Amino acid sequence: MALLEISHLQKIYVTRLGGAQVEALHDVSFSVEEGEFVAIMGESGSGKTTLLNILAALDRPTGGEVVLNGLPLSRLPERKLAAFRRDNLGFVFQDFNLLDTFTLEDNILLPLVLEGRKYQEMRERLVPLVEMLGIAHLVRKYPYEVSGGQKQRAAVARALITGPQLVLADEPTGALDSRASDALLSLFERINRGGQTIVMVTHSVRAACRAGRVLFLRDGEVYHQLYRGELTEEEMWGRISDALTLATSHGEEDAG
Amino acid sequence: MKRLLLYCRMAGGNIVRSRRFYLPYLLCCAGIGALSYIVGFLCMDRMVDAMPGAAYVRSFMWLGVYVMVFFSFFIIRYANSFIIKRRRRELGLYNILGLRKGNIAVLMAFEMAMLFGVSLAAGLGGGILFSKLALLLLARTLSFPVPMGFSVSGGAIALTAGLLAADFLFCLAANIWGVLRSSPMQLLHSSDEGEREPKSRWALAVLGLICLGGGYWIAVVTKNPLDALLLFFIAVVLVITGTYCLFTAVSIAVLKLLRRNKRFYYRPGPFTAVSGLLFRMKQNAVGMANICILATMVLVTISTTVSLYAGIGDVVNTQYPYEIQVELNLNNYYDGAFHPADPGDGQKVYTAVLDALEKGGYDVEKAESFHALTFTAAETAKGVYTCDRSAGGNFFLTAMGFTTVEDYNALTGQDLALAPGEALSYASTGQDYAEVAVDGLSFAVKGNLDSFPISTWDATEVMLNAHFLVVDSEETLNEVFMLQAEMYGENCSPLRYTVGAEVGGSGQEKRAAYDAAVDAYRKLDIPDGVSLYSMSRQADLADITQLYGSFLFLGILLGGAFMMAAVLIIYYKQVSEGYDDRERFAIMEKVGMDAGLVRKTIRTQVLLVFFLPLMTAGVHILFAFPMIARLLTLFSLSNIGLFGACTAVTLVLFAAVYTVVYLLTARTYYKIVQGKT
Numbered sequence: 003m004a005l006l007e008i009s010h011l012q013k014i015y016v017t018r019l020g021g022a023q024v025e026a027l028h029d030v031s032f033s034v035e036e037g038e039f040v041a042i043m044g045e046s047g048s049g050k051t052t053l054l055n056i057l058a059a060l061d062r063p064t065g066g067e068v069v070l071n072g073l074p075l076s077r078l079p080e081r082k083l084a085a086f087r088r089d090n091l092g093f094v095f096q097d098f099n100l101l102d103t104f105t106l107e108d109n110i111l112l113p114l115v116l117e118g119r120k121y122q123e124m125r126e127r128l129v130p131l132v133e134m135l136g137i138a139h140l141v142r143k144y145p146y147e148v149s150g151g152q153k154q155r156a157a158v159a160r161a162l163i164t165g166p167q168l169v170l171a172d173e174p175t176g177a178l179d180s181r182a183s184d185a186l187l188s189l190f191e192r193i194n195r196g197g198q199t200i201v202m203v204t205h206s207v208r209a210a211c212r213a214g215r216v217l218f219l220r221d222g223e224v225y226h227q228l229y230r231g232e233l234t235e236e237e238m239w240g241r242i243s244d245a246l247t248l249a250t251s252h253g254e255e256d257a258g
Numbered sequence: 259m260k261r262l263l264l265y266c267r268m269a270g271g272n273i274v275r276s277r278r279f280y281l282p283y284l285l286c287c288a289g290i291g292a293l294s295y296i297v298g299f300l301c302m303d304r305m306v307d308a309m310p311g312a313a314y315v316r317s318f319m320w321l322g323v324y325v326m327v328f329f330s331f332f333i334i335r336y337a338n339s340f341i342i343k344r345r346r347r348e349l350g351l352y353n354i355l356g357l358r359k360g361n362i363a364v365l366m367a368f369e370m371a372m373l374f375g376v377s378l379a380a381g382l383g384g385g386i387l388f389s390k391l392a393l394l395l396l397a398r399t400l401s402f403p404v405p406m407g408f409s410v411s412g413g414a415i416a417l418t419a420g421l422l423a424a425d426f427l428f429c430l431a432a433n434i435w436g437v438l439r440s441s442p443m444q445l446l447h448s449s450d451e452g453e454r455e456p457k458s459r460w461a462l463a464v465l466g467l468i469c470l471g472g473g474y475w476i477a478v479v480t481k482n483p484l485d486a487l488l489l490f491f492i493a494v495v496l497v498i499t500g501t502y503c504l505f506t507a508v509s510i511a512v513l514k515l516l517r518r519n520k521r522f523y524y525r526p527g528p529f530t531a532v533s534g535l536l537f538r539m540k541q542n543a544v545g546m547a548n549i550c551i552l553a554t555m556v557l558v559t560i561s562t563t564v565s566l567y568a569g570i571g572d573v574v575n576t577q578y579p580y581e582i583q584v585e586l587n588l589n590n591y592y593d594g595a596f597h598p599a600d601p602g603d604g605q606k607v608y609t610a611v612l613d614a615l616e617k618g619g620y621d622v623e624k625a626e627s628f629h630a631l632t633f634t635a636a637e638t639a640k641g642v643y644t645c646d647r648s649a650g651g652n653f654f655l656t657a658m659g660f661t662t663v664e665d666y667n668a669l670t671g672q673d674l675a676l677a678p679g680e681a682l683s684y685a686s687t688g689q690d691y692a693e694v695a696v697d698g699l700s701f702a703v704k705g706n707l708d709s710f711p712i713s714t715w716d717a718t719e720v721m722l723n724a725h726f727l728v729v730d731s732e733e734t735l736n737e738v739f740m741l742q743a744e745m746y747g748e749n750c751s752p753l754r755y756t757v758g759a760e761v762g763g764s765g766q767e768k769r770a771a772y773d774a775a776v777d778a779y780r781k782l783d784i785p786d787g788v789s790l791y792s793m794s795r796q797a798d799l800a801d802i803t804q805l806y807g808s809f810l811f812l813g814i815l816l817g818g819a820f821m822m823a824a825v826l827i828i829y830y831k832q833v834s835e836g837y838d839d840r841e842r843f844a845i846m847e848k849v850g851m852d853a854g855l856v857r858k859t860i861r862t863q864v865l866l867v868f869f870l871p872l873m874t875a876g877v878h879i880l881f882a883f884p885m886i887a888r889l890l891t892l893f894s895l896s897n898i899g900l901f902g903a904c905t906a907v908t909l910v911l912f913a914a915v916y917t918v919v920y921l922l923t924a925r926t927y928y929k930i931v932q933g934k935t
Contacts, residue, residue: 058848060848081852081853081854083852084847084850084851084852084853084855085850085852087848087849087850088849088850089850093848093849095848099845099848099849100845101533101842101845101846102537103533103534103536103537103842104533108529108533111524112529112846112849113849113850115524115525115526115529116526116849116850116851116855118525118526119524121520121521121524124524144455160849
């Protein structure tokens with residue numbers, strides 16, 4: 003059974019006055035197996051962010067269902083959502099979303115503190131994690147005292163510290179330079195090899211070609227998918243570019 | 259013309275869009291305008307001239323005008339700088355979109371002109387409307403008939419307009435200067451600058467605690483009212499310094515200590531609260547200290563003026579033991595000679611006054627007379643007094659008083675007898691004496707008294723302990739008089755004969771009774787050089803009511819102004835914090851903080867920021883209480899219960915108003931934090 007199953011997801015936004023309706027997701031279905039590293043690609047406006055918000059239980063779909071490890075998210079009552087997110091999902095955001103009022107250590111520990119863990123236990127989880135991520139020497143610093151790449155690694159540590167079933171990454175390389183991006187993606191690959199399931203939303207080809215599978219989203223639908231298999235990074239790059247070109251020309255034909 | 263319209267439309271639109279900031283600003287400016295008008299009106303309007311006690315009102319209200327001038331400048335500047343900080347991004351955007359800095363300056367001038375127009379109109383409207391009410395209130399407080407009619411004071415309008423115009427012009431100049439000085443990119447990003455963690459300043463924290471402790475210590479241990487008067491300002495300065503240190507350094511030190519305690523800190527509630535407060539204190543410490551001090555000022559001003567006013571009866575009763583009091587100096591030494599009255603003059607005065615009162619048909623409730631001699635002496639050892647100040651050594655100055663046993667019996671309705679050389683003793687310190695000697699004249703004390711029928715107020719007025727002796731006869735009294743006259747010479751005290759009467763009825767009847775008594779004793783044939791004078795409680799009551807009434811009125815006006823400032827500061831604080839916190843709470847919700855905890859954390863923080871200054875102000879008041887109570891005795895108010903009640907009521911009322919503001923502000927804050935704007 004797949005870890006994450008998404009079937010016929012639909013999301014319609016209604017403007018406040020109830021006039022115009024905007025369909026962000028039309029009919030999205032796919033599944034993610036345990037231990038997979040999936041990238042979701044698409045232009046802005048393709049519904050990526052909406053999809054991720056629904057996966058993150060930050061937003062409810064209009065139709066369809068998201069099932070994580072056999073548990074349909076629609077069954078979860080509102081008040082349990084926060085705890086559910088904390089226990090099962092880890093988040094990595096484009097703009098890091100670290101709190102300036104906390105040191106990196108406290109930022110990383112935040113989900114555990116919210117769970118009400120003992121400080122001793124928190125330390126035990128924190129130490130190996132920050133060592134693996136190469137930020138052990140930085141944990142006493144504040145977010146504004148470290149570089150973007152270091153911030154993002156702290157954010158990854160925060161996502162991983164609860165041992166989530168699924169890590170959701172929203173444009174994680176969006177605010178990083180190319181070197182920091184590559185380092186972060188290598189880190190993702192390494193974590194993934196350790197058995198961590200990752201779903202990453204991106205429009206960067208460089209980021210997507212590191213994933214094991216790439217889904218292409220357009221106008222609220224998955225129109226294509228690519229498996230990396232035994233392909234090299236360059237070959238994968240080529241395939242992704244082709245798929246995107248196809249999508250654009252297809253889109254232009256539609257428009258014309 | 260078209261351009262002018264465009265500017266108007268833009269300026270109006272800007273103000274309406276930022277109404278969350280401008281509405282409280284306008285309300286505050288209008289409030290200041292209204293208060294200035296009322297204060298100016300009471301200073302300048304002719305209707306006030308017709309009132310008795312107009313001089314007091316005038317002088318107090320002019321004081322009010324000066325305070326308003328400084329105060330309005332401070333508060334309008336504060337509000338303006340807050341708003342302009344929030345609007346820098348918008349102004350930067352205009353600059354980038356092609357509005358030259360000159361255009362922006364013109365736009366800002368238009369906005370300022372509109373704000374000025376609205377606040378002046380609203381302020382004058384409110385001021386004119388409420389000026390009559392203020393006059394009625396003043397008339398009631400000073401207890402005189404309400405003046406008829408309604409008038410508008412041109413002078414007060416000019417004062418208000420000038421005041422507001424000066425403040426607004428200054429703000430406009432500061433705003434334009436701020437825009438000219440910085441580049442559009444600086445304007446755009448000025449609100450994104452990262453905040454550093456506040457440093458702990460242990461030295462400052464310790465200094466703060468010492469100042470605060472010192473101020474409190476002075477307030478509690480200073481027993482003598484005169485010392486209290488001198489030390490009060492030192493205590494105030496210490497406490498103000500201490501308050502600023504408390505909020506800026508001590509708070510941060512405490513929070514850092516809390517953070518060091520891992521088992522306490524790493525729990526859901528404290529985790530977010532402590533870290534949030536640490537940063538919040540850095541930005542808000544000074545604001546909170548300001549609020550705390552303003553709140554303390556409001557509480558002290560209103561509670562003291564109210565209790566002085568409410569205690570007028572007490573004050574007058576202590577200062578005037580009788581409704582009508584006539585004093586005859588039986589003997590005195592001045593201009594190098596004794597000026598004795600004829601024997602029986604005392605009785606003549608008593609009979610004349612009483613006859614006049616009875617003939618006039620006044621309701622005489624009580625009539626008393628007694629001989630008394632009071633002078634200052636130095637107590638060199640217990641019970642040993644001397645008038646010789648050159649004696650040196652350690653001594654306590656004491657107000658000594660003497661009367662005869664005959665008078666004492668008449669006043670208390672007892673039937674005691676004393677032999678020559680014997681005395682009864684009453685000491686205001688409550689001490690018992692066995693023997694009392696005054697410069698070699700010694701008395702064996704036959705009894706110590708707990709209370710005394712003759713007022714010792716004129717002794718305690720000059721902050722001395724009083725010691726009264728009842729002696730056996732007028733001869734002994736005379737002996738004591740001669741003794742001190744010899745020692746003090748030209749500075750000696752007279753031997754007095756006091757006639758006191760209580761008269762019932764209305765204030766007017768009391769005044770009439772007094773006039774009748776004065777007429778009666780003036781007709782008497784008293785030797786030249788013998789002083790005969792009288793006092794009316796009612797006459798003084800009117801005077802003191804006007805004085806304390808004006809004082810109270812000013813207290814309320816200023817209290818209102820201070821309160822308005824405190825409220826405005828706290829509102830802006832909350833709103834600006836709301837914008838800062840919005841981001842933080844959004845992130846926390848994303849990483850799994852549930853909405854309930856978010857709400858709880860927000861509530862804790864808002865409550866703390868709101869009520870910490872109020873609580874500190876409460877503690878300040880608590881410690882200031884004994885000192886202010888002692889200061890009030892200088893104004894002859896010794897009713898501590900009354901002052902306590904006034905303070906408590908003021909505190910409760912203030913807390914109530916504050917809570918209402920809190921509820922309104924908290925609502926805005928939640929809306930901002932939850933992103934519903």
